[in-house]
Amino acid sequence: MTKINKSIAILTFPLLINCIGQNQLGKKIVPTAITEQVGYDTDDPAIWINHQDASKSIIIGTDKDSNGGLYVFDLNGKIINKVLGLKRPNNVDLEYGLSLNGSKIDFAAVTERETNSVKLYSLPDLKEVGSFTVFDGETERSPMGISIYKNPATDEIFAIVGRKSGPSDGYLWQYKLTEKEGKITGEVVRKFGKYSGLKEIESIAVDDQLGYIYYSDELFGVHQYYADPSKGNEELLVFGKGDFKSDVEGISIYATSPTTGYILVSNQQKDTFNVYLRENPSKGKIAEVPVSTSESDGSEVTNVNLGPKFPKGIFVAMSNGKVFHIYDWRTVEEKIKATMK
Template sequence: MLASCGQQLPEIAPDVVTEKTLHDTDDPAIWVNRENPEESIVFGTDKDTDGAIYAFDLDGKVIEAKTMRNFKRPNNVDVEYDVKLSDSTVTDIMIFTEREREQIRVFSVPDMKPLDNGGFKVFQDTRENEMSLPMGVSIYKSPQSGKTYAIVGRKNGPKEGYLHQIELVPSEKGFTPKLVREFGLFSGKKEIEAIAVDDELGFVYCSDEGDGIRKYYAEPDMGNKEIAIFGAEHFKDDIEGIAISTYPDGKGQIIVSNQQQGTFNFFNREDNSFEYALNLGTTETDGCEVTTASLGDKFPNGLFVSMNDNGEKNFFYHDLSRLKKPVEAEK
């Protein structure tokens, strides 16, 4: 990877720093309360054998009533809206991986009720070399079919079929899982953790940490061929968390953590070209997430959330309007 990522950038201090978790922050997700945006929730994983999914308000305070504890190394988390249940009702959902139990969990939001009968086991075909341990997860809700899928990655895996796409089929108890495909190439250099899905444009992105950002179609019937791999030359070492900012007409950005550099790289959502990098004050960032929705007076322009160094055990909030291309980069 090239040295172009080594420039020193001015720090953009966070607007809010959350309260600390107990063990080790890893990945955030943002649930937008569409009826009262100022009561939106940031969920964050506390990655430990005595782990938890923390809920934070927009001031960074822990919402204990929405925080869920006693999970075995919860790793990555994502949310989706208006997912159909068996009785034709819809609910917002949260999915996260529970690595040490080799499963994914599904809960309704904001009432935090389980919809998975205790969890869905994944990657049970092999017990070797940590291939059964789930890490990354993202949700795809198909605009074409209305079906909802979990796309799950693992601690280690084969050179082909590193990712599993699991349909969440409505059932009497919430959902039942249906594996619909195994896809995704892997360099074998490090691991693939971060996964993000662009529902509108129909793409899956994942960070092959030592090799590049991989891109695939999200619709299973579009095939497993890799569309692109990009960005490696803009990272110092590990390519980590991915967030996708979405605006009308396909506009927006793919925002990716340049972990060892302590910065974030911004790529064009339409053609995936590199645009610029920013220093947001975090160190060793794993996961990040973004929403372009207005969250009331606190974050009227949208919100970017990033995990801070695991020793600090917190997350940083930035108003999205502050994450603009640096003037120096335009010269």
């Protein structure tokens, strides 16, 4: 999504797409908005819901570089806050209601590859509230993927972290997040996750309600495990094998009820998202959504009503060009239904 003129093209690009029409874009869905450009290379977004006024919810995204950053965008794609000088921040995820200094805070957690650490920031103000190193004692570290799991029964919060390379089993480490000396830190509670060895594992997603972890094993498929460490490290399922042109990438989960919905996985080199049933991904791909993003790496989705503009939520996907695309979920859903097998 390279821009010709940043100040003009960012605001007008969605309108231009609508004017171009089907002749050039074919059946691709088009975004409602495109974010302003970051400094180097967008990678992964997360969505924070403002429970006081959902229309003022924000998007947090990483800028992956040795002098990268963490950016905050409004729902129109405008940059409203940022933290710079991070050492190759890769993926980001967030959670609500973590105890810190006698209060409950919302926070974002981002992997910082060059320091082998996870950094944590309060939301929505983006103030650093903790950090911890990961994969201590390992030869292969370089953290990439991260997803946060909040156990609905206990309210315990965990970070599941992946890395650039690792062993054929125990590739992912899970950390329990706790307060220590007024800061958030992480304590490793398990090491799990099979790895094909074909390329790398980056994208990780957690379904808190159903209690599952999913992660993309690039060039192979999507693995499913229990999110609760007490339920063991048995692999439950691998799906998506043979469904992708090349890399299996960003994973997003859209709930249509407490137990049903869609799992969207980036078919990166094809510029589409493959869709699987949340309640039964073993059924295989049910639809494929062509998008306007270029080689989308990370993505996120919410089903929360964000106001008249996005009454069924949004789908956010990284694209080449230092930006993220913001899609009205209704457009995505319409295409899912139109392409369902």
